[in-house]
Amino acid sequence: MTDAETIGYLWTHxxxxxxxxxxxxxxxxxxxGVWVWNQQGRKLLDGFAGLAVVNVGHGRREIAEAIAEQxxxxxxxxxxxxxxxxxxxxxxxxxxxxxxxxxxYSMFAxxxxxxxxxxxxxxxxxxxxRGKADKHKVISLQGGYHGATAGTFAxxxxxxxxxxxxxxxxxGFAKVAAPHPFRDRGTATEEELVxxxxxxxxxxxxxxxxxxxxxxxxxxxxxxxxxxxxxxGWLRAVRAICDELDVLMIADEVITGFGRTGRWFACxxxxxxxxxxxxxxxxxxxxxxxxxxxxxxxxxxxxxxGATQENVHPNTYAAHPVACAAALANxxxxxxxxxxxNAGAMGARLLRGLQAAVGKRAxxxxxxxxxxxxCVDFVEPxxxxxxxxxxxxxxxxxxxxxxGAIVYARGTxxxxxxxxxxxxxxxxxxxxxxxDSVDALERDLAG
Ligand SMILES: Cc1ncc(COP(=O)(O)O)c(C=O)c1O
Numbered sequence: 336m337t338d339a340e341t342i343g344y345l346w347t348h349x350x351x352x353x354x355x356x357x358x359x360x361x362x363x364x365x366x367x368g369v370w371v372w373n374q375q376g377r378k379l380l381d382g383f384a385g386l387a388v389v390n391v392g393h394g395r396r397e398i399a400e401a402i403a404e405q406x407x408x409x410x411x412x413x414x415x416x417x418x419x420x421x422x423x424x425x426x427x428x429x430x431x432x433x434x435x436x437x438x439x440y441s442m443f444a445x446x447x448x449x450x451x452x453x454x455x456x457x458x459x460x461x462x463x464x465r466g467k468a469d470k471h472k473v474i475s476l477q478g479g480y481h482g483a484t485a486g487t488f489a490x491x492x493x494x495x496x497x498x499x500x501x502x503x504x505x506x507g508f509a510k511v512a513a514p515h516p517f518r519d520r521g522t523a524t525e526e527e528l529v530x531x532x533x534x535x536x537x538x539x540x541x542x543x544x545x546x547x548x549x550x551x552x553x554x555x556x557x558x559x560x561x562x563x564x565x566x567x568g569w570l571r572a573v574r575a576i577c578d579e580l581d582v583l584m585i586a587d588e589v590i591t592g593f594g595r596t597g598r599w600f601a602c603x604x605x606x607x608x609x610x611x612x613x614x615x616x617x618x619x620x621x622x623x624x625x626x627x628x629x630x631x632x633x634x635x636x637x638x639x640x641g642a643t644q645e646n647v648h649p650n651t652y653a654a655h656p657v658a659c660a661a662a663l664a665n666x667x668x669x670x671x672x673x674x675x676x677n678a679g680a681m682g683a684r685l686l687r688g689l690q691a692a693v694g695k696r697a698x699x700x701x702x703x704x705x706x707x708x709x710c711v712d713f714v715e716p717x718x719x720x721x722x723x724x725x726x727x728x729x730x731x732x733x734x735x736x737x738x739g740a741i742v743y744a745r746g747t748x749x750x751x752x753x754x755x756x757x758x759x760x761x762x763x764x765x766x767x768x769x770x771d772s773v774d775a776l777e778r779d780l781a782g
Contacts, residue, residue: 338362338374355733366393369754369761371741380740382765384754387558387590387708388621391668392756398622398664405660414443414654422659429666430629433599436608440635441627442647443654447589447615448482450626451552453647454585454611455486457630458550460646461583464637470549472505474539474582476513478560481552481587481613490552493559507547509539513557514565517701517712525566532565533572540580550583550611551576555601558590561748562710564703570607583610583634589626590708593617594669594755597679597706604705610634617755620665625658674755681757682706688766693773698723698780700747707755710748711773716780722747727780734772740765742772749773 342348342358353361362374369392371381384390391398405422412420427441442453455473462470475481475490482488488497489504497504514532516525523531540548555570557563570586577584586609591601595617598604602612608631615626638646652658669675686704689711693699700714700722713723731744743750753765 353732353736356736368392368394369757378739379736380753380761380765380768382735382740382742382751382753382769384752385621386616387595387752388616390593390595390617390755391620391665391672391674392754395620395622395665395668397668398620398661401660401664402623402657405657409656412656413651415649420654420656420659422656422663423654426654426659426662429663430614430627433666434612434629435600435603435606437632438608438612438629439632440630442630442649443659444626444628444650445624445652445655445658446482447587447613447626448484448487449650450589450613450615450628451481451490451585451587452484452486453628453649454587454613455490455550455552456647457611457628457634458583458585461634461637462549464646467546469547470582472507472509472543472548473585474509474511474536474543474548474551476553476557476560477510478513478515478557478563479510479552479554479587480557480559481554481589507543509543511536511539513553513560513563514569515563516566517703526568529566529568529572532569533576536573537576537580540576540582545580545582548580548582550585552585552587554587554589555591555604556596556705556708558708558750561712561746562703562708562750564705564708567605570602570605574607574609577610585609585611585613587613589613589615590752593666594675594678595706595708595752597675597682599675601705618665619658619661622665623655623658623661625655625662669755672756677757678707678755681755681759681762682709684759684762685709685751685753685766688763689769692766692770696773696777698777699773704751707757708750708752710750711769712748714747716777727776730776730779731769731772734775735768738768738771740768742769 338359363371364374365372430441431439473490477492479492485503491497492510514528520528592614610631612629619625690702694702697716701712713728715721728744731749735742
């Protein structure tokens with residue numbers, strides 16, 4: 336069979352995202368650092384690190400070797416039924432040291448969706464253990480994305496993704512707006528906007544009845560919602576409301592975790608410690624799938640030591656030894672190469688570069704970013720500030736591809752989240768490609 340024929344068997348290819356390219360041109364064959372090559376040998380700068388996953392960059396032999404060694408030694412054994420394995424235990428201890436505050440206990444899973452499922456399930460079991468059986472609702476943010484399972488769709492704030500499953504969704508899982516300065520600051524200051532949105536969150540919990548609310552789940556930066564970056568102060572306000580109303584705070588750091596924003600975890604920008612933190616993606620840089628829900632000590636303390644009755648049910652591949660070995664090797668690279676610091680420095684360079692190159696263009700509403708999560712948000716060129724038509728924004732995927740980079744243009748934003756090992760020269764190349772693409776789009780719109 337030809338490549339075109341075999342690709343046809345992939346369910347995902349029932350949807351086309353790059354309809355101007357053939358499926359074979361999008362067959363990615365190999366990768367190194369921030370670069371990927373397609374089957375036909377074309378070299379492209381990976382401006383989105385796959386799906387904001389490959390934090391240490393592609394082709395790291397140290398991780399491959401750790402995977403090979405662990406596979407030969409012990410490829411699989413469960414961590415259910417009180418069994419454990421050394422990479423899993425070492426990784427849990429490593430995460431306890433890295434994560435903010437007293438986030439101490441890791442429950443591992445495979446995907447980001449499952450990490451959020453586990454976080455919501457741990458929260459629920461915590462309340463049951465505390466004798467507060469009514470607490471079950473999970474409040475989330477409009478524009479928030481937490482995964483593609485039935486449970487995480489119930490807290491998804493992107494209606495076009497969840498409509499088909501509406502009848503599976505739980506009433507009372509209210510969704511509130513995040514502070515999005517670019518779109519809704521108006522004449523208010525950022526502090527006033529945070530106060531307004533925090534008051535709305537508080538009202539939503541009070542309306543539902545705090546005695547029925549288990550948790551608030553939120554991304555520190557809303558990624559799929561369009562790189563919405565709430566002002567600093569927002570997470571602190573959410574923390575205060577959760578404390579006041581006796582509701583748990585779940586931070587979804589699936590994208591923001593492991594250095595992406597220039598700190599190990601995005602909550603650290605505000606010195607906030609959530610009760611539960613969901614992580615995935617950068618934990619292994621995608622070399623093997625792995626995720627975790629990390630819980631604070633007081634949650635674990637609600638369960639008696641030596642209990643024989645299970646609380647949250649893990650899955651078969653929880654704490655898979657090979658995935659945990661990959662994570663340990665990945666974290667060693669992050670530390671040795673000082674990739675968190677590099678994300679801060681290169682993120683600032685990318686932001687400054689793009690602001691200088693396209694910030695004043697008529698179709699650019701805002702260039703914003705934190706660490707290596709940077710985006711350009713587009714508006715109609717007529718000065719009205721109205722969002723630019725998504726179909727026109729999507730043309731930037733093609734323009735960037737033609738100029739040698741993979742970017743992610745969706746909705747009104749062009750999003751960038753390259754590997755954290757990116758160099759200054761590579762940042763400048765990415766800026767030049769994006770700037771040239773934006774110029775071309777502006778010309779097309781004018782013509
Ligand atoms: C913030 C956030 N949470 C959860 C998920 C779901 O992770 P996964 O696709 O690994 O299930 C994603 C995926 O992009 C995400 O961006």
